[in-house]
Amino acid sequence: MEIIHPIENIKSQMRKGVLEYCILSILAKKDSYAPALIAELKQAKMIVVEGTLYPLLIRQKNQGFLTYRWEESPQGPPRKYYMITDKGRAALQEMDQAWNEVVESIKLIKNG
Amino acid sequence: MEIIHPIENIKSQMRKGVLEYCILSILAKKDSYAPALIAELKQAKMIVVEGTLYPLLIRQKNQGFLTYRWEESPQGPPRKYYMITDKGRAALQEMDQAWNEVVESIKLIKNG
């Protein structure tokens, strides 16, 4: 037997579609590395775990949206700092538009 | 060779998370059947196709969010009119909250 929380699933689904958008938005403001990104997203109540974030960063790097550099850490292994590229900024602009469209669509459906 | 449009994919991803929410929202206002739902969603620029909608309606029915009745059509086979249940309305309220949270999270990430 297992208790299922459909609403948790829904929230997870809603996050799914905007995760890439969130990552690019954060990196557009300043370079960052995985654990710091996770912390920042957590603060915005947009929960992400390692197993989600790392493949996503690699995907965006392969698409040419991000690059990275290595940087020493005060403690532990070096950090992979990701930086947004010009191509990434262009993609982000389109994502802004896509997001606004979705928000408008929902409003239309709720009120129209 | 194949041309890929990452932005179209992103938009599709963003829609993914809110489709169930949209369906419930529409049915909360009035009963409807699949082709009419597709038309209404299309008008709100929230594109859905048959192969997506039918399994989704069946899922929501199995979760107890929807029921249905048969109704004659002026032309062609009878229509399956879906109706939201009390349980569906309760779920919708939680989805409203989940959606508002996501919208706030994005705002926080963009501006904070």
Place this chain on the structure above:
DNA sequence: TTTAATACCTTGCAATACAAAGTATATAAA
């Protein structure tokens, strides 16, 4: 009987988030 207009449903595929486990690096303590 055939055609046209609708409507409902299923199958196979690709993309994605997640849980869990694994690997690696640097420093301090034993």
Place this chain on the structure above:
DNA sequence: TTTATATACTTTGTATTGCAAGGTATTAAA
């Protein structure tokens, strides 16, 4: 030197989901 601790990066297996494409079924008119 060895061990422990803290930190960071990566991979694997699984479940869910939307979609393209194709299939089935019903009604009425030609």
